[in-house]
Amino acid sequence: MTKKIDQRLPQDSGATKLPCYAAIKSPWEKMYGFREAMRYVTRYEAVFGASILQGIRILIPDYEERAQTLCQAAFDRMYETAQKYGITQDYLLNMHPFMCGEFTGALIGDEGDDAMMMPGRVQDFGTYRCEKELDACPWDIIGSELCRATTMSLQAQSKGAAERRREGPSLDYAMVEARGCGDRHCRIVAENREKYPMPEHPLWQSFGPIATADMIKFTPEEECVEDPMVFREECDFRFANGTNLEETSEMAAMVQFATSSCLYFFPMLTRCIAEGKLDEKMVLHVLKCVLEASGKAAFGEPYARLAAREWLGVPVEAPWDGRIMGGHIEMMLQALMCAYEVEAFNKDEVILVIDRKGLEISNGWMQTPCHVAYWNGMVKTLVSPQWFVFEEGSTDKQIRVRICKKIDKFC
Amino acid sequence: MYRNIFKYDDMKRAEHMAVRESVGWYLFTHQLMQVEGEGAEAFLDYMFPNNIATLRPGRDRYTTMLDQQGEIIDDVVVMRFDDHFWISTLFPSYMDDWFYAHQGDYDVDYYEVSDDWHMFAVQGPRSKDVLNALCAEPVDDLRFFAHVENSIDGIDVIINRAGFTGEKLGYEVYCAEGDTDAIEEKIGAAAEQFGGRRVTEFQVMAWTLPTEAGFYYMRDLRHTNPFEVGLAGNINWDKDFVGKAALERVREEGPAREMVGFTVAESDIFIQAKQYGGPGEAVYLDGEEVGRVSKLVYSYVRDTNCGYILAKKGTLHAGDVIDIHGFEAVICPKNWLA
Numbered sequence: 001m002t003k004k005i006d007q008r009l010p011q012d013s014g015a016t017k018l019p020c021y022a023a024i025k026s027p028w029e030k031m032y033g034f035r036e037a038m039r040y041v042t043r044y045e046a047v048f049g050a051s052i053l054q055g056i057r058i059l060i061p062d063y064e065e066r067a068q069t070l071c072q073a074a075f076d077r078m079y080e081t082a083q084k085y086g087i088t089q090d091y092l093l094n095m096h097p098f099m100c101g102e103f104t105g106a107l108i109g110d111e112g113d114d115a116m117m118m119p120g121r122v123q124d125f126g127t128y129r130c131e132k133e134l135d136a137c138p139w140d141i142i143g144s145e146l147c148r149a150t151t152m153s154l155q156a157q158s159k160g161a162a163e164r165r166r167e168g169p170s171l172d173y174a175m176v177e178a179r180g181c182g183d184r185h186c187r188i189v190a191e192n193r194e195k196y197p198m199p200e201h202p203l204w205q206s207f208g209p210i211a212t213a214d215m216i217k218f219t220p221e222e223e224c225v226e227d228p229m230v231f232r233e234e235c236d237f238r239f240a241n242g243t244n245l246e247e248t249s250e251m252a253a254m255v256q257f258a259t260s261s262c263l264y265f266f267p268m269l270t271r272c273i274a275e276g277k278l279d280e281k282m283v284l285h286v287l288k289c290v291l292e293a294s295g296k297a298a299f300g301e302p303y304a305r306l307a308a309r310e311w312l313g314v315p316v317e318a319p320w321d322g323r324i325m326g327g328h329i330e331m332m333l334q335a336l337m338c339a340y341e342v343e344a345f346n347k348d349e350v351i352l353v354i355d356r357k358g359l360e361i362s363n364g365w366m367q368t369p370c371h372v373a374y375w376n377g378m379v380k381t382l383v384s385p386q387w388f389v390f391e392e393g394s395t396d397k398q399i400r401v402r403i404c405k406k407i408d409k410f411c
Numbered sequence: 412m413y414r415n416i417f418k419y420d421d422m423k424r425a426e427h428m429a430v431r432e433s434v435g436w437y438l439f440t441h442q443l444m445q446v447e448g449e450g451a452e453a454f455l456d457y458m459f460p461n462n463i464a465t466l467r468p469g470r471d472r473y474t475t476m477l478d479q480q481g482e483i484i485d486d487v488v489v490m491r492f493d494d495h496f497w498i499s500t501l502f503p504s505y506m507d508d509w510f511y512a513h514q515g516d517y518d519v520d521y522y523e524v525s526d527d528w529h530m531f532a533v534q535g536p537r538s539k540d541v542l543n544a545l546c547a548e549p550v551d552d553l554r555f556f557a558h559v560e561n562s563i564d565g566i567d568v569i570i571n572r573a574g575f576t577g578e579k580l581g582y583e584v585y586c587a588e589g590d591t592d593a594i595e596e597k598i599g600a601a602a603e604q605f606g607g608r609r610v611t612e613f614q615v616m617a618w619t620l621p622t623e624a625g626f627y628y629m630r631d632l633r634h635t636n637p638f639e640v641g642l643a644g645n646i647n648w649d650k651d652f653v654g655k656a657a658l659e660r661v662r663e664e665g666p667a668r669e670m671v672g673f674t675v676a677e678s679d680i681f682i683q684a685k686q687y688g689g690p691g692e693a694v695y696l697d698g699e700e701v702g703r704v705s706k707l708v709y710s711y712v713r714d715t716n717c718g719y720i721l722a723k724k725g726t727l728h729a730g731d732v733i734d735i736h737g738f739e740a741v742i743c744p745k746n747w748l749a
Contacts, residue, residue: 244630
């Protein structure tokens, strides 16, 4: 096979080609602005995360055990993060020394929500009670266990934030509504248990009930927002919190790509493997099986294949070959701000050399085999079963992904 | 639904009213920037629109800090000591960057000392009694916006007569970080003797108490200029300062907006305000958006919802009755203690 690169986009297209307006650009020069790219990649990552969670459901069948394990891992990971990097957040979020107690953690959660395309509004922010309502959440398809775990990561951030100043009241964070459970909103209410007594609960039971349900401010459907502040005109396209932190979409992207839903899953699995609760080979086997099937389902319907061509701007006369799959992966990588190079892009094969750090970020090594399995499933229905996506010649720093026809009697 | 988070909260009410009726005390440590050097006075006089050069040792002065567009990026209290200044700020990282950007040839050094000091606010009609019971030297003669060295049970403190509550009598007790526990215990015991109580709720110390007095906190001032928010009165136009050229244009043309007060009599309301983040609830007059709600809290003194609207200049007048998100609001001056 040749390493020829057909006439296509310049290899360095994308944000750097448009210095004033970041965008992603397909190999057929179809462009999408930053907002659409963010929407696309957050949902892409959510679907990927939903598949991973299905694998975890097979590996840990009991709901309570699974949810507790996820919550504990999320709490521990975020508490450690808060201890290591929290002081930076104090300055960024303008937390003052007199803001004593765990309520300061709500500021951290609020900023993260908006950056991760989860728009909404803070309804209460006080020492003994906080309330945040989200109208949209790209992660609402992943599973209720994740909703519980995200709440516990906020709980951990709050604990860490409180420990950086003089002692103050603790808060019990609960996600009393969750879009991942079918509710209209996600709603976090944090209450101090001395002021608002409720029975103690294990970590995973982080959905409430709460003591101050009558204080909830419920935004009706017609007043809900779809975009975070950084994409809304009435906000001057800036996130602004109550303590005067202002951020543009550039910061939103940074937070987004660093915090995919898998950040909750892979570290938890790694811990279970280290503790001997799960077998590494079995974990990878199950995840690959689920992800390959999930990838196949993505383009199983004929209209989905056509929509993919439309999304990528593939000309009508262009044939169905590996370039379509390659272009699909490129769009995701660009939106994720993951560096890559095109080694080959022709009717016979596509080779993408991907920056390993950019794809795996802080999610660990499992991210790559899972993504490759996902893409390998996709190419079967997007292009044809003759095509495969697989790793070949990867290094510690680079993931070399090849898309080509081959025959595998054990696939 | 929408049960008022302030009105029915006995704890918030008690903490708030302790300040209004007897004495309330609380840890209220802001970040502190220490500024020193031969050129410190001239430098700060350039950085702030209000007069700093005329500030005498032992006295304080409130001032805004502006960007080149004349927008407020901080409002601070400058405290002058014999050989240095303290600036009480809520945005030390912005201030550090801004000072660095304008330092030029000024012989000045500045650094944050927030970790070295804590501050307790002791506020309310009985605050002087509390301080006199605690301090080695009486504070009777201490004037507003003045500070002196003193001691409490042998522990060195700085007593500053100032506050963020609108109370005529109010003090700030600065102590070294290592003495914080001891000072906290002594203030608590003394305050109890005079019927006081500790304020623990952030919403009371940062929102309800200052708002009743018409004071601003953080987001209220963001992207405003001093003319729009009534803070242009003490600007020294005879000197050069950062943002002067832009602010002179505002002075000539008149401000585009103004901060007005409003009340809502209905108890259980749902109105978004910028203090929580976001754009704030839109305020319409005859179908046209004329402003956004900056702040919405509760006046325990007047027993009503109260707040601020940043509105187009001249569109809203005291006594106007408007609709905000389905709730009837009345425009008024933004001071509920007057």
